[in-house]
């Protein structure tokens with residue numbers, strides 16, 4: 001049987017796997033690592049964005065090799081009764097640039113593309129072509145798997161990169177334009193809806209239509225027609241040059257240990273969205289994936305005895321800590337899905353965006369303080385109190401894979 005030997009085998013060259021590989025390369029330059037990705041490129045088809053304030057100095061340092069788009073003139077949010085410009089800088093990275101930078105930083109000898117892992121076990125990865133990789137440690141960074149052990153709803157979106165016929169005149173991103181219609185033009189109970197606009201160049205925009213819904217149903221035709229209508233209302237015409245879709249879990253509760261047990265392989269570390277490293281309410285992972293990659297790099301650099309089982313234990317402990325410290329966001333998710341009529345969910349966000357900017361920044365990076373939590377929950381609730389009490393008592397619907405379409 002053909003194969004290779006490495007120190008760390010990372011299965012899944014998406015955001016989490018790529019960042020862990022990069023952090024290990026930066027902290028332990030001589031460590032043999034192998035990043036195993038089933039696709040032809042690293043990172044799939046994504047545009048990942050984040051606030052500059054989501055990351056600490058070390059996190060920003062880790063991302064230096066990537067060519068990112070950046071906006072330093074703040075960003076806008078729009079609601080039916082409230083608009084605001086906030087000051088945080090915003091960053092965005094596309095998969096092509098993620099791939100290019102990682103190939104340079106890691107070197108082609110450390111990356112296996114078009115390599116599908118079939119079987120993972122402590123110290124070994126078997127590929128679908130019959131070859132094997134033996135390793136001191138294996139890290140499973142394959143995608144998130146929906147599970148009936150978790151509860152919640154879904155964030156669904158279509159994003160389009162459009163080259164316009166004329167300059168758009170925008171100077172900063174619109175992170176949430178929720179002044180758009182909240183009612184579904186079709187009857188599947190869709191919910192809080194907003195449009196997200198990134199001015200990528202003077203004559204290029206990225207427009208994403210997103211909604212928080214009870215069911216994971218992505219109606220691409222409907223989302224495309226909404227983007228067309230938004231574009232039309234802005235007077236923008238042009239060519240679509242790229243497109244991405246997503247159905248991301250919004251986790252409001254569940255049995256985290258049971259979820260992990262369903263996926264965990266003895267002696268294999270699990271990271272990324274699969275390992276539970278997500279923001280439960282925004283479904284975003286960039287800040288959390290960066291923190292985790294740095295922590296794994298640090299742990300490996302500082303412990304010469306580190307192997308698969310100890311790294312698995314390290315990641316399990318971090319994921320449990322992450323679950324515990326993000327309980328507040330799951331509670332907010334329960335309010336969003338359980339306490340507000342779908343068409344009135346916008347009121348929750350509208351109220352949130354009246355709060356101080358530092359609190360909003362900490363919310364997105366999943367580092368809200370006790371006082372932030374108090375500020376978010378206190379005051380006149382934007383939902384009915386009996387419904388809120390019922391919502392808090394129930395976690396939500398199972399996030400099972402059978403529902404995914």
Ligand SMILES: Cc1cc2nc3c(=O)[nH]c(=O)nc-3n(C[C@H](O)[C@H](O)[C@H](O)COP(=O)(O)OP(=O)(O)OC[C@H]3O[C@@H](n4cnc5c(N)ncnc54)[C@H](O)[C@@H]3O)c2cc1C
Pocket residue numbers: 011012013014015016017036037038039042043044045046047048049050115116117118141142143144244245246247248271272273274283284285286287
């Ligand atoms: C379209 C889209 C846009 C998003 N935008 C943002 C954003 O702006 N900001 C943000 O913070 N979050 C965003 N997210 C959410 C989240 O950050 C991403 O889903 C992120 O990519 C999750 O990273 P991951 O590494 O855990 O999983 P993935 O990125 O899904 O990576 C898993 C990788 O494993 C590979 N793989 C699967 N099976 C195998 C196998 N058997 N063998 C080898 N490789 C395998 C896959 O091909 C994939 O490359 C977005 C999600 C989507 C879908």
